[in-house]
Amino acid sequence: MQVISSREFRQNQKKYFEKIDMGEQIIVQRGKDKSYTLTPVxxxxxxxTPSMVERIAQSIEQVKEGKITKISSKEELKKLLEI
Structure with missing residues (x-):
């Protein structure tokens, strides 16, 4: 783990992104009371994700085809969600 200042990070972003990609934890200290951990997404x-986009597309098609469930009350929602 390495703690660096925000100035150091700004001046050497490439260096620190490469360290993060190699699995090193980098913490950027900003002022006296704020810190940020950099992690890859x-x-x-x-x-x-591609699978989520596909699920959304399928759901849109189901709505267009009228394959929907209308919920009118809290009880109906609980029943649908099985809670």
């Missing part, structure tokens, strides 16, 4: 972290 993995495909699993992305909300709109």
């Amino acid at each position: 993995l495909e699993d972290d992305l909300y709109f």
Whole structure:
């Protein structure tokens, strides 16, 4: 783990991104009371993954085809969600 200043990070971003890619943890200290951990974003972290986009497209098609369930009350929602 390495703690660096925000100035150091700005001046050497490439260097620190490469260290992060190699698995090193980098913490950027900003002022006296704020710190940030830099971590790579993995495909699993992305909300709109290809599989999620496909699920959304399928859901849109189901709505167009009228294959929907209308919920009118809290009780109906609980029943649908099985809670």
